[in-house]
Amino acid sequence: YSGKKPTQSVSDGMIGMKVGDFQSIPVVVNENVSVYDAICQMFLEDVGTLFVVDKSSCLSGVLSRKDLLRTSIGTTELEKLPVHVIMTRMPNITYCKKQDTLIHAAKKMMDKQIDSLPVIVEKSKGLEVVGRITKTNITAAFLSLAEEHEL
Numbered sequence: 001y002s003g004k005k006p007t008q009s010v011s012d013g014m015i016g017m018k019v020g021d022f023q024s025i026p027v028v029v030n031e032n033v034s035v036y037d038a039i040c041q042m043f044l045e046d047v048g049t050l051f052v053v054d055k056s057s058c059l060s061g062v063l064s065r066k067d068l069l070r071t072s073i074g075t076t077e078l079e080k081l082p083v084h085v086i087m088t089r090m091p092n093i094t095y096c097k098k099q100d101t102l103i104h105a106a107k108k109m110m111d112k113q114i115d116s117l118p119v120i121v122e123k124s125k126g127l128e129v130v131g132r133i134t135k136t137n138i139t140a141a142f143l144s145l146a147e148e149h150e151l
């Protein structure tokens with residue numbers, strides 16, 4: 001027995017959970033792909049959010065399910081419409097880094113009412129996307145904490 005109160009060890013466990021330990025593989029598309037191809041990619045890769053990158057592979061935007069749905073009901077030529085026209089773009093992208101606590105990432109998602117965050121590394125040319133944190137990752141972390149403490 002560690003001598004710590006159970007609540008103390010649970011909170012220590014939570015603070016120790018970092019983005020890098022729970023992140024998923026990011027799915028990225030180039031900003032010139034069509035909305036049609038982005039929809040196909042979202043189904044093929046089974047993700048709810050696509051990250052958009054520019055020609056130097058740096059983060060330039062985010063596409064959510066609803067961004068694509070909204071465009072699909074209002075537009076006809078989805079094959080000709082590039083995603084950069086409809087995406088949420090930099091500098092309005094909320095992101096996190098591997099070393100951040102999962103609590104910090106969860107708070108960002110709740111505050112901004114979004115389902116996922118790109119995990120990035122800052123480079124001189126821009127932000128390189130290295131991972132993806134979603135509400136599913138947070139749920140998995142929540143469960144792993146419960147299991148660790150035999151709850």
Ligand code: ADP
Nearest residue numbers: 062064065066088092093094113114115116117
């Ligand atoms: P959905 O739109 O499918 O409900 P979200 O709640 O994640 O999915 O997205 C809501 C809006 O916020 C969308 O317009 C999306 O482009 C945008 N968005 C999603 N993730 C981010 C992010 N990390 N940073 C900034 N905007 C985002």
